[in-house]
Amino acid sequence: MERIEEKLKILADAAKYDVSCSSSGSKRKNNGSIGDASFSGICHSYTEDGRCVSLLKILLTNHCIYDCAFCVSRKSNDVRRAAFTVQEVVDLTMNFYRRNYIEGLFLSSGIFKNADYTMERLLRIVKKLRTEERYNGYIHLKTIPGASGELIQDAGLYVDRMSINLEIPTEEGLKMVAPEKDHASVRKPLAFVQNQISNFKSESKLIKHKPLFVPAGQSTQMVVGATPESDLEILKVADDFYQNYKLKRVYYSGYIPISSDNNLLPAIGTRPPLIRENRLYQADWLMRFYDFKVDEIVHESKHQLDLEIDPKLAWALRHPELFPIDINTANFRTIIRIPGIGRQSAMKIIKARQFGRLHEYQLRKMGIAYNRAQYFITCADSIINIGHTSMDWVRAQILQQSKASQKYLPQQQLSLFV
Numbered sequence: 001m002e003r004i005e006e007k008l009k010i011l012a013d014a015a016k017y018d019v020s021c022s023s024s025g026s027k028r029k030n031n032g033s034i035g036d037a038s039f040s041g042i043c044h045s046y047t048e049d050g051r052c053v054s055l056l057k058i059l060l061t062n063h064c065i066y067d068c069a070f071c072v073s074r075k076s077n078d079v080r081r082a083a084f085t086v087q088e089v090v091d092l093t094m095n096f097y098r099r100n101y102i103e104g105l106f107l108s109s110g111i112f113k114n115a116d117y118t119m120e121r122l123l124r125i126v127k128k129l130r131t132e133e134r135y136n137g138y139i140h141l142k143t144i145p146g147a148s149g150e151l152i153q154d155a156g157l158y159v160d161r162m163s164i165n166l167e168i169p170t171e172e173g174l175k176m177v178a179p180e181k182d183h184a185s186v187r188k189p190l191a192f193v194q195n196q197i198s199n200f201k202s203e204s205k206l207i208k209h210k211p212l213f214v215p216a217g218q219s220t221q222m223v224v225g226a227t228p229e230s231d232l233e234i235l236k237v238a239d240d241f242y243q244n245y246k247l248k249r250v251y252y253s254g255y256i257p258i259s260s261d262n263n264l265l266p267a268i269g270t271r272p273p274l275i276r277e278n279r280l281y282q283a284d285w286l287m288r289f290y291d292f293k294v295d296e297i298v299h300e301s302k303h304q305l306d307l308e309i310d311p312k313l314a315w316a317l318r319h320p321e322l323f324p325i326d327i328n329t330a331n332f333r334t335i336i337r338i339p340g341i342g343r344q345s346a347m348k349i350i351k352a353r354q355f356g357r358l359h360e361y362q363l364r365k366m367g368i369a370y371n372r373a374q375y376f377i378t379c380a381d382s383i384i385n386i387g388h389t390s391m392d393w394v395r396a397q398i399l400q401q402s403k404a405s406q407k408y409l410p411q412q413q414l415s416l417f418v
Contacts, residue, residue, distance in 0.1 A: 004088060004092070006082070007082040007083075007084055007088070008058065008092065010062065010080050010081075010082040011058045011059040011060070011061070011062055011082055011083075011084065012057065012058050012059075014059050014062040014072060014073055014079075014110075015057045015058050015059045015106070015108055054101070054102055054103050055102055055103065055104045055105070055106045055138075055140075056092065056093055056096050056097075056101075056102040056104070056105050056106065057106040057108075058084070058089070058092075058106070058107065058108075059073075059107075059108050059109050059110060060083065060084055060089065060107065060108070060109035060110075060118070060121060060122060060125070061081075061082065061083035061084065061109055061110050061112055061118075062079070062081055062082060062083075062110050063075075063081050063083060063110050063111075063112040064110035064111050064112070065111050065112065065113070065114070066111065066178065066180055066181065067178075067180070068167070068177060068178035068180075068181065069177040069178065069259065069261070069262040069264070069265055070167070070168070070177050070178070070223055070226045070255060070258075070265060071178075072258050073110045077258075077259070083112065086121055086124045086125050086128065087128075089107065089125045090125060090128050090129055090132075090133060093105050093129060093133075093135065094129075094133050094135060097135065097137060103137060103138065104137050104138030104139065104140065104160075105129075105137070105138070105139050105140070106140045106142075107122060107125065107126070107139070107140070107141050107142065108141075108142035109121075109122060109142065109144065111144060114146075115144045115145065115146035115147040115148075116144075116146075116147055116148050116151060118144050118147075119143065119144045119147035119148070119151045119152070119155070120151055122141060122143075122144070122155065123151055123154055123155045123158075126139055126141060126155055126158040126159050127154070127155075127158050129158070130158045131158075138160050138161075138216075139158065139159040139160050139161075140159070140160065140161040140162075140163065140216075141155060141159040141161070141162055141163075142162075142163055142164065142165065143155065143162050143163070143164050143189060143193075144164075145164055145181070145185040145186050145189065146185050147189065149189075149192050152189055152192060152193060153192075153196060156193060156196060156213045156214045157211055157212070157213060159214060160214070160215055160216040161214065161216040161217060161218070161219065161248070162193055162214050162218050162219075163218055163219040163220055163221065164186050164189055164190060164218075164220055165186070165220060165221045165222075166183065166186050166220045166221065166222050166237070166241075167181065167186075167221075167222070167223055168222070168223055168226065168227050168229075169222045169223075169224075169227075169229045169233060169234045169237045170227075170229050170233055170237065171183050173226075173227030173228070173229050174227075176227055176264050177226060177227060177262065177264060177265065186220070187245075190218060190220070190241070190245040190247075191244075191245060193214060193218055194218065194245050194246055196213055196214075197213055197214055197217070197218075197246075200212075200213040216248065217246070217247065217248035218245065218246075218247050218248060219247055219248050219249040219250065219251060220241060220247060220249075220250055220251070221250070221251040221252075221253055222234060222237070222238070222250065222251070222252055222253065223253050223255050224252050224253060224254050224255060224273060224276060224277055224280060225254055225255040225266065225272070225273040225276065225277075226255035226265055226266070227264070227265075230298075230303035230304055231276070231279070231280065231283070231298050231303060231304050231305045232294070232298040232299070232300070232302075232303040232304075233303075234252070234280060235280070235283055235284070235287070235294045235297060235298060236294055238250040238284060238287070239287060239293075239294045242287070242288070250284060252277050252280040252281060252284070253277070254272040254273040254274050254276065254277040255272060255273070256272045257269065257270050257272075275307050276305070276307060279305040279306075279307060279310065279311060280305065282310050282311050282312070283297045283298070283305060283311045286311055286312055289343060290312070290336050290337065290343070291333060291336075292311075292312075292315070292337075296315055297311050297314075297315060308399060309395065309398070309399070310339075312337070312339050313339040313372070313398065315337075316337070316338070316339050316376055317391045317394065317395055318391075320388060320389075320391045323338075323375075323376045323377075324375075324376055324377050324378045324382075325338055325376060325377050325378070326377075326378050326379075327349060327353075327358055327363065327377045327378065327379045328353055328357045328358055328379065328380065332346055332347070332350055335349060335350070338373055338376050338377055339369075339372050339373060339375075339376055340368055340369030340370065340371070340372035340373030340374075340376075341368045341369070341373050342368075344367075345366055345367055345368045348366045348367075349363070349366065349368075352366070357379070357380040358379050358380060359379055359380045359381045360379055360381055360382070362379075363377075363379060371398075371401055372398055372401075375389065375394045375397070375398070
């Protein structure tokens with residue numbers, strides 16, 4: 001037992017650099033087996049910095065044949081190595097699941113020997129869980145770039161989500177820090193899985209009991225800040241993957257310096273670009289749910305996202321000619337582009353104005369961020385301003401409000417045991 005705990009300590013710690021803590025997107029229902037997968041919110045576990053995730057998130061092994069400079073598991077790094085057996089991962093998953101410690105499994109791996117050798121073991125784990133243990137919970141499997149299509153296809157029958165890390169956003173950046181890798185070995189399996197998902201969906205319309213194949217779709221992850229790609233380049237790559245491979249998510253992981261051996265990478269002690277990571281997620285959200293195009297968020301004359309304000313507010317401030325918007329007549333697509341108004345609030349506005357023109361107090365009750373939205377809208381009782389409001393003044397006002405609201409927040413993580 002001590003041997004397993006030691007492996008778990010090493011391989012769970014190595015897996016923390018894989019970012020995929022989000023809703024599962026899977027609706028696998030309990031059919032008499034053990035457990036089921038919730039459509040949302042199953043990826044929780046407690047990490048060292050106090051965040052809550054409840055997903056068994058481990059590597060099969062942290063041995064690796066590659067020497068990627070940004071990766072803690074690179075073969076030249078002097079760290080403790082370990083590898084689970086297939087049965088050990090199965091037993092851990094079932095034991096934790098039965099004790100209600102976890103609600104799903106996130107399984108990734110370094111590469112030992114070669115891609116197929118590692119992928120074959122990952123396949124045996126997920127197949128054993130489904131067919132022998134009758135485990136019906138959520139499984140997110142990181143597939144191995146370069147693995148054969150047959151192994152990937154078999155694995156897709158047993159997992160909810162698959163993903164392959166793109167690692168560095170551009171091919172040029174990847175060659176700088178991982179010359180043995182290329183993007184083609186990521187694009188090829190993503191295209192293969194997407195093609196299989198489409199085929200299975202088409203056949204399911206004709207065959208009543210067609211098995212599921214990666215029902216929660218695919219995702220990928222990019223490391224941000226390790227190499228000098230701009231936000232424009234990163235978002236263009238993400239958009240390309242959304243369009244061509246129909247990904248469910250692209251994850252952006254701010255690079256955490258782990259080595260000072262490579263002068264191309266930020267040195268140990270450099271703070272991870274957490275604000276930039278957050279802005280990229282906000283921009284990604286705008287692309288997926290608010291119909292924004294990449295060149296509306298960042299463009300050739302402005303390659304980087306504004307770190308002081310969110311991308312939707314930044315876009316609105318660059319386009320004063322589009323505002324103010326009359327909240328009582330604008331369509332849904334126009335309303336969701338107003339800073340401070342999300343999709344749910346926009347829908348409430350559309351429904352509520354069937355009963356009369358909306359006033360300020362009604363908008364406030366709907367839960368919109370009125371302190372922000374007020375500069376971009378008019379409603380039934382809006383005061384008519386003479387002339388155009390300066391967007392520089394609006395930006396200053398919003399930033400001032402934001403700083404005032406953060407004034408009373410603690411500047412450091414509070415201790416639980418004081």
